[in-house]
Amino acid sequence: MKTAQRVYTALIFILIYAPLAVMILFSFNSTSSTSVFAGLSFKWYRELFSNSDTLEALKNTLLLAFVSSIAATLLGTVTAVGIYRMRSRVTREIIKSVTNIPMMNPDIVTGVSLMLLFVFVGRLLGRTNTLSFWTLLISHITFNLPYVILNVLPKLRQTDRHLHEAALDLGCSPVEAFMKVTLPAIRSGIVSGLLMAFTLSLDDFIISYYTVGADFQTLPLKIYAMTKKTVKPDMYALSSVIFFTILILLMLINMAGMRSDNNSNGSKKSKKKV
Numbered sequence: 001m002k003t004a005q006r007v008y009t010a011l012i013f014i015l016i017y018a019p020l021a022v023m024i025l026f027s028f029n030s031t032s033s034t035s036v037f038a039g040l041s042f043k044w045y046r047e048l049f050s051n052s053d054t055l056e057a058l059k060n061t062l063l064l065a066f067v068s069s070i071a072a073t074l075l076g077t078v079t080a081v082g083i084y085r086m087r088s089r090v091t092r093e094i095i096k097s098v099t100n101i102p103m104m105n106p107d108i109v110t111g112v113s114l115m116l117l118f119v120f121v122g123r124l125l126g127r128t129n130t131l132s133f134w135t136l137l138i139s140h141i142t143f144n145l146p147y148v149i150l151n152v153l154p155k156l157r158q159t160d161r162h163l164h165e166a167a168l169d170l171g172c173s174p175v176e177a178f179m180k181v182t183l184p185a186i187r188s189g190i191v192s193g194l195l196m197a198f199t200l201s202l203d204d205f206i207i208s209y210y211t212v213g214a215d216f217q218t219l220p221l222k223i224y225a226m227t228k229k230t231v232k233p234d235m236y237a238l239s240s241v242i243f244f245t246i247l248i249l250l251m252l253i254n255m256a257g258m259r260s261d262n263n264s265n266g267s268k269k270s271k272k273k274v
Contacts, residue, residue, distance in 0.1 A: 020243060023236050023239055023240060023243075024236070024240045024243070025037065026233055026236050027044055027045070027233055027236035027237040027239075027240045028040050028041060028042065028044075029041065029044070029233050029236075030043060032232060032233065034232075034233060034236075044232070044233040044234045044236065044237040045237045047234050047237075048234045048237045048238055048241075051234070053222070054219075054222065054234075054238065056217075057217050057218060057219045057221070057222040058219055060216060060217060060218050060219075061202060061218040061219045061220075062202075064133075064136065064137060064140060064201060064218060065140075065198050065201040065202045066198070067137060068137055068140035068141050068144060068197065068201045069144060069194055069195075069197035069198040069201055070194070071137075071141050072140070072141045072144035072145050072147075072148050072193075072197045073148050073190060073193055073194040073197060075141065075145060075148075076144070076145050076146075076147075076148025076149045076151075076152060076193055076197075077148065077152050077186075077190055077193075079099065079145070079149055080148070080149045080152035080153045080156060081152075081156065081178070081182070083095055083096060083099075083149070083153065084153060084156040084157070096149075096153075099145065099146050099149055100146050100150075101146075102142055102143045102145065102146055103143070103146035103147065103150075107143075107204075107206035107207050108206055108210075110139075110142075110143060110207055111139070111206050111207040111208075111209065111210035111211060112210055114135075114138075114139045114142065114207065114210065114211050115131070115210040115211050118130050118131060118135045118138075118211065119131075129213065129214075131211060131212060131213040131214075132213040132215065132216065133212075133213065133215075133216045135211050135212075135213065136208060136211050136212045136213070136216060138211075139207050139208070139211040140201045140204065140207070140208075143200070143204075143207060144196075144197035144200055144201060147193060147196045147197055147200065148190075148193035148194070148196070148197055149193075150193075151189045151190070151192045151193035151196065152186055152189040152190060152193055153189075154189065155185065155186035155188065155189035155190075156182075156186055156189075158185070159182060159185040159186065163181050163182075163185075164177050164178070164181050164182055167180060167181045188259065192253050195249050195252055195253045196253055198249060199246050199249045199250065199253075202242070202245065202246060202249075203220060203242060203246060204218075204220065205220035205221065205224065208220065208221060209221060209224070219238065219242060220242075222238075223235060223238060223239065
């Protein structure tokens with residue numbers, strides 16, 4: 001039984017990671033062949049980073065991911081605090097369910113619905129070109145918000161409500177009490193939500209495809225455009241860069257979560273000793 005489980009697990013890992021391994025390997029191919037590996041070379045990485053269109057798409061992607069993740073983190077943190085402090089449990093659960101809709105919806109449904117909304121609002125305002133960087137930014141903030149809220153809410157539940165009240169009794173304003181007491185306690189959740197939002201924004205394609213304007217292009221959109229032509233190993237190099245970037249960010253998210261768990265476990269043990 002254990003042997004069968006190990007074989008099954010190995011097959012799953014092979015199916016998941018074999019395509020990635022092949023992609024990374026052929027990104028170092030010395031020839032333009034995408035089927036015959038002729039030797040190791042950084043040729044396609046040099047060609048990739050000497051391509052002005054690719055660098056422009058990279059800059060756009062990083063700018064969009066940075067701005068949308070910061071905005072989603074600020075809004076998501078405020079929303080999570082508001083949900084946590086609601087007295088009505090029914091209202092709190094309803095709002096939590098509503099905020100989870102963008103996360104539970106298929107990306108194509110979210111992308112099409114946002115596109116229709118932007119076109120409708122644009123026509124009401126008398127604009128012909130309604131889709132632009134700003135519509136894309138709003139879309140990324142929208143689908144990032146639930147992930148930030150889900151990362152911050154558990155940390156708020158772990159905090160002691162009496163600490164905030166004690167800070168108010170000692171003369172702090174509500175804002176000062178939040179900044180000095182609540183914020184340090186939920187910092188790891190905020191960081192995890194920020195990194196997750198950045199990662200999701202970095203590699204999003206479907207929602208971006210429906211809500212972006214003609215004057216703005218991200219890396220996933222550029223990769224899609226490249227697949228319509230002859231596939232070259234520089235696309236493999238581009239995909240490998242994105243893969244390792246996302247991998248590093250996910251590792252940082254996991255490390256932040258592990259550090260937060262260790263800190264919470266340590267505080268619980270110290271309370272028990274006291």
